[in-house]
Amino acid sequence: MTTKSLLQAIGEGLAEEMRSDESVMVLGEDVGRAGGVFRVTEGLQKEFGPERVMDTPLAESLIVGAAIGLSVNGMRPVAEIQFADFIPPAFDQIVNEAARFYYRSNGAWSCPLTIRVPYGAVHGGALYHSQSVEAWFCNTPGLKVVAPTYPADAKGMLKSAIRDPNPVLFLEHKRTYRLIKEDVPEEDYAVPLGEARVHREGDDITVVAYGLVLHTALEVAEKLSGEQGIEVEVVEPRTLYPLDKETILRSAKKTGKVLIASEANLTGSVSGEIAAVVAAEAFEWLDGPVMRLGAPDVPAAAFAKPMLDFFVPGEMEIEAAMLELARY
Amino acid sequence: MTTKSLLQAIGEGLAEEMRSDESVMVLGEDVGRAGGVFRVTEGLQKEFGPERVMDTPLAESLIVGAAIGLSVNGMRPVAEIQFADFIPPAFDQIVNEAARFYYRSNGAWSCPLTIRVPYGAVHGGALYHSQSVEAWFCNTPGLKVVAPTYPADAKGMLKSAIRDPNPVLFLEHKRTYRLIKEDVPEEDYAVPLGEARVHREGDDITVVAYGLVLHTALEVAEKLSGEQGIEVEVVEPRTLYPLDKETILRSAKKTGKVLIASEANLTGSVSGEIAAVVAAEAFEWLDGPVMRLGAPDVPAAAFAKPMLDFFVPGEMEIEAAMLELARY
Amino acid sequence: MAIKETRAGREAHLGDDDLLKIYRYMLLARRVDERSWVLNRQGRAAFVVSCQGHEAIQVGAAYSLRPGYDYVYPYYRDLGITLTLGQTARDQFLSLLARREDPNSAGRQMPGHYSSRELNIVTASAPVGVQYPQAAGTALAFKMRGEDGVVLTCGGEASTSGGDWHEAMNFAGIHGLPVIFLIENNSYAISVPEKMQIAGSIAGRAAGYGIPGVEVDGNDVLAVYKAAKEAFERARGGDGPTLIEAKTYRLTAHSSDDDDRRYREREEIEEWRQRDPLVRFERYLEEVELLDEENKEEIEAGIKAEVDEAVEYAESAPQASPEEALDLVYAEG
Amino acid sequence: MAIKETRAGREAHLGDDDLLKIYRYMLLARRVDERSWVLNRQGRAAFVVSCQGHEAIQVGAAYSLRPGYDYVYPYYRDLGITLTLGQTARDQFLSLLARREDPNSAGRQMPGHYSSRELNIVTASAPVGVQYPQAAGTALAFKMRGEDGVVLTCGGEASTSGGDWHEAMNFAGIHGLPVIFLIENNSYAISVPEKMQIAGSIAGRAAGYGIPGVEVDGNDVLAVYKAAKEAFERARGGDGPTLIEAKTYRLTAHSSDDDDRRYREREEIEEWRQRDPLVRFERYLEEVELLDEENKEEIEAGIKAEVDEAVEYAESAPQASPEEALDLVYAEG
Numbered sequence A, B: 001m002t003t004k005s006l007l008q009a010i011g012e013g014l015a016e017e018m019r020s021d022e023s024v025m026v027l028g029e030d031v032g033r034a035g036g037v038f039r040v041t042e043g044l045q046k047e048f049g050p051e052r053v054m055d056t057p058l059a060e061s062l063i064v065g066a067a068i069g070l071s072v073n074g075m076r077p078v079a080e081i082q083f084a085d086f087i088p089p090a091f092d093q094i095v096n097e098a099a100r101f102y103y104r105s106n107g108a109w110s111c112p113l114t115i116r117v118p119y120g121a122v123h124g125g126a127l128y129h130s131q132s133v134e135a136w137f138c139n140t141p142g143l144k145v146v147a148p149t150y151p152a153d154a155k156g157m158l159k160s161a162i163r164d165p166n167p168v169l170f171l172e173h174k175r176t177y178r179l180i181k182e183d184v185p186e187e188d189y190a191v192p193l194g195e196a197r198v199h200r201e202g203d204d205i206t207v208v209a210y211g212l213v214l215h216t217a218l219e220v221a222e223k224l225s226g227e228q229g230i231e232v233e234v235v236e237p238r239t240l241y242p243l244d245k246e247t248i249l250r251s252a253k254k255t256g257k258v259l260i261a262s263e264a265n266l267t268g269s270v271s272g273e274i275a276a277v278v279a280a281e282a283f284e285w286l287d288g289p290v291m292r293l294g295a296p297d298v299p300a301a302a303f304a305k306p307m308l309d310f311f312v313p314g315e316m317e318i319e320a321a322m323l324e325l326a327r328y
Numbered sequence C, D: 001m002a003i004k005e006t007r008a009g010r011e012a013h014l015g016d017d018d019l020l021k022i023y024r025y026m027l028l029a030r031r032v033d034e035r036s037w038v039l040n041r042q043g044r045a046a047f048v049v050s051c052q053g054h055e056a057i058q059v060g061a062a063y064s065l066r067p068g069y070d071y072v073y074p075y076y077r078d079l080g081i082t083l084t085l086g087q088t089a090r091d092q093f094l095s096l097l098a099r100r101e102d103p104n105s106a107g108r109q110m111p112g113h114y115s116s117r118e119l120n121i122v123t124a125s126a127p128v129g130v131q132y133p134q135a136a137g138t139a140l141a142f143k144m145r146g147e148d149g150v151v152l153t154c155g156g157e158a159s160t161s162g163g164d165w166h167e168a169m170n171f172a173g174i175h176g177l178p179v180i181f182l183i184e185n186n187s188y189a190i191s192v193p194e195k196m197q198i199a200g201s202i203a204g205r206a207a208g209y210g211i212p213g214v215e216v217d218g219n220d221v222l223a224v225y226k227a228a229k230e231a232f233e234r235a236r237g238g239d240g241p242t243l244i245e246a247k248t249y250r251l252t253a254h255s256s257d258d259d260d261r262r263y264r265e266r267e268e269i270e271e272w273r274q275r276d277p278l279v280r281f282e283r284y285l286e287e288v289e290l291l292d293e294e295n296k297e298e299i300e301a302g303i304k305a306e307v308d309e310a311v312e313y314a315e316s317a318p319q320a321s322p323e324e325a326l327d328l329v330y331a332e333g
């Protein structure tokens, strides 16, 4: 065990899978010699050569389309989309193609491929290096969408994603790449997809969160526990599609009060789906409105720092929402 | 006043706008000489010539991208995407571009353009001529998404869309093109965007629906009223983004029981957002779970008729859901 | 008739049996297609999309593939390709009638959306053009493993208008991938004529990517066969991709949902009917004395029996049950 | 120095004053860019993306545009274009420092994402390549109204790899649209070298669309000027689009977030520094006796004062308030 950041854990997970399975390969813009703009793939091209760690042209539809074609011919590609904001050109290949090969061929063809997607607002990133794009994909049967937040989870879930016979979108919040370090096992292990994680037990309210906002929520939860004796149960979906409804509903039924927080624009976010599930299936247990917290409905985070800071739900807003719900 | 089908009303609305405003034009695949694969644009090229009714190459990103470029240089383009299923290549131009010109230029540039998008399951349409794609777009600030169901609404809303300074996605359910006829005004009129319509008042439950499912819901509502004295309030959002929350919440608070029905795959559908709004903002008034009805979470409707019929929420399922909620 | 070296065979380096086989595939494709329209007009088949006019391109190109080894990404008109690879008339009618036994999709997809794991026919889509980057990726896998597999990917002329075609051409050119882009240019995309679809020329674009571009008469099966064979050989030898533009004409409406009288003159169609690739190859085989009334009738009769049997089989085969729509969304394992 | 007809002027049909103006724009672009890096290194500017090395292409191409009439779709390196069109050093620093007065976006977008309604600079995006179909559409509007406006759209070599470029080229070719595609080929896309990005050649692709394709030395401002002017004239005269590929080299890292030592050799950079387009034009102007120590210093001093003033102004200008992030999502009316 050594402590690792999210970024390191993902890089290590990739390297280990490539070592143990020759068919695993990486492709994307600047993933090779430069080691990725965030340096997640640093050192990989040196170890595995320019074909297995391939710099592609600037063409996201090609990147995913080629990954599909590789995946049906014996490879396990891990494609990188440099920033989530640039995934739209690949939208067709992801939602209409990769996600449907299996169904439309009645199970004859499957696409074991992983698409790594750094997302989330960062200082200086502005409108097009900031977006939380998960809602675009969390309605696509045949696709799995995961968004681990902690290093050990991320490494284990990346391994599961690569080994999964289905296409998996693997979201990495850029602001959390180096935010914390934690112990990450050295031995081979996998964290299953499709399972939520309860970070903190509590009886008063449930908070469902992921990404940067999860870190904030956990801090606030500790604070409220210490200062006010409010015990918040914090649930991280980890997989956003298909959802682990059971874990979320169990918590909702226990506390009767649910807040769903994310950094995405509120309207049309994945939080809405989670809220809908709770409102339909845990209604009898609810002691308060199903609350959501998200970014305002504007295109994305701005370049100017004051506007950026205003955009991302911060500690104060999260605390206010938790308190409102706890006191309801 | 003459009675018109949805298809005729839309065609007429287009022709009228083209007559009264020289800058209005139509572009898309097969919209010209052939008059569109559904014949919505029939006769237009004859009247307005091959430039103002332009057949484009098979390239959806180009269609929307060119429409953007036309719109910033004095034109009011109405782009047609032949089937909703083929809109993904234009995803980037819609959500990252058209929807953001205004915001990102601090109000200097706007994109007054309309994108007509036939959607919904039809017999024989199968996986790629059937999809309900609205959820892909109902999280994009700067974009308006409308989905009128009735002919007179559609004509009036199309006029509003064309005259709107913002990009508007105009969804037309293919199965409703010729399903009913109703009186459609001949004189110039516009139906504002952003306003829901209450089709039927009732005290027992609220049903929010649009598209084909709205027609079914209205039939079932009449039946339940006549046979069982259950009075269903039926609300049609008409505009799916941004939502007319007020009208929906007013009804939710009145009946205390809400069912949201659409033809889209349930998980991640717009129904989830509506449910979330109700669960957050009408919680105190709720007398039952917020229910949703949608298609199963499979890629899309299949070609084989038995599977297609199974996919689309039908009368029986809608009736069962309404009864369950009414009796709750 | 004795099997002998003929002029045709010598020219194309094909034996007489090959020539007759090619003829038979073309005829089978045509007859299956024709029967599909009959079933549609009778209200027994919901949708038909046709290969008529494209048979020479398809059979000519597919004939030197190695089924189950090379990969193929066909498009919806490519019945001639899938039959040549080993799919049967039965397969086609099972698909046309949306039966559970349909090998392509068990009734999920429209007819013409081919798929076969055994034959390495990669499940085809409806969105036009998406196959090209996929085909390039599949070719890259062959190259990475040092195998000599080739990938054939096909589409109409309008499938070159979308970005995917360009991105794939560029990628194939950069890496010298063993992929053949076969563009079946039939002059129309539904109603849109070529001049509103294509600036310049398709074959002429290959050079810009450093790729050989070949324009071929798509109604001449032996010309297509030769062009494709040469392209496959280049690819197998490590010399990279080829773009083949085969010119032809769609002899039917776009599909059973289309009425082409809205946009095509009858005279134009008649003119092209004179160049029907099937009739043309028939005349050729007669000229070189490989075909006469007798064996022609024999072949026709054989195909008719095959088609009859296939339709009968398919019509009595069960449809998928409604709930099967829920199956196979995710692969297990 | 007296204004007189010089060799340079005669060659390019430019008067001496034009030549000195061009020089001044190039120098201004360079100095503004250099100062931006200084501010970045001092922690006063969050992000810089550079035009250094591209000045000849940009000023050369933009010089014969009609600001506010012709439309321009620039990309993030095109400071030389926007300055030539009429934006100022102040505008650039207001944008660099994300001030409310930033004319491009009021601090919403990163620096380099240009926009001006008055100058017909259409709001630029970060996703690479999206501008091309838009530019084609804008050109179509000119054509439909019978106006002689032209559209200039620019991007790096990697911006041709995505589908949008191809779709726009095809559309422009079909309709003979008055749009000029200017590709500023600087040999790298962040770390990816041209040979991994482009199969064949960019200029060589124009022919496939029936469009003139011109390759030009992007470090020779007068060569670019001539190529662009000819292209604009063709477009204005109804003779349709032109593709210009201007070859150069990025003299800085990709951006202030990039460390190009990971992927470029110092020698390579040094080699290209020898061909610096600014130095080259300076030498030329000296040779033709339009520039000497004296007026050179004068110009430098003028620009330095302008840059100093602009930085000072921008630094003391207010930022947008947080809540302004909520404004202008939808247009009213």
Ligand SMILES: Cc1ncc(C[n+]2csc(CCOP(=O)(O)OP(=O)(O)O)c2C)c(N)n1
Binding pocket: B029, B058, B060, B082, B086, C077, C126, C127, C128, C155, C156, C157, C158, C159, C160, C184, C186, C188, C189, C190, C250, C254
């Ligand atoms: C992305 C996309 N847009 C639109 C369509 C609808 N459509 C189906 S076939 C077709 C025309 C294709 O023409 P071409 O590529 O020339 O092939 P052909 O049918 O002539 O063989 C169109 C527009 C589609 N299937 N996919």
Ligand SMILES: Cc1ncc(C[n+]2csc(CCOP(=O)(O)OP(=O)(O)O)c2C)c(N)n1
Binding pocket: A029, A058, A060, A082, A086, D077, D126, D127, D128, D155, D156, D157, D158, D159, D160, D184, D186, D188, D189, D190, D250, D254
């Ligand atoms: C669609 C898209 N993908 C990826 C990126 C990230 N990105 C920004 S610039 C760039 C390289 C562009 O290279 P080139 O077009 O040659 O322009 P240059 O920067 O060299 O002038 C990349 C990959 C992007 N902005 N948009």
Ligand SMILES: [Mg+2]
Binding pocket: C156, C157, C158, C184, C185, C186, C187, C188, C189, C190
């Ligand atoms: Mg065609």
Ligand SMILES: [Mg+2]
Binding pocket: D156, D157, D158, D184, D185, D186, D187, D188, D189, D190
């Ligand atoms: Mg470059």
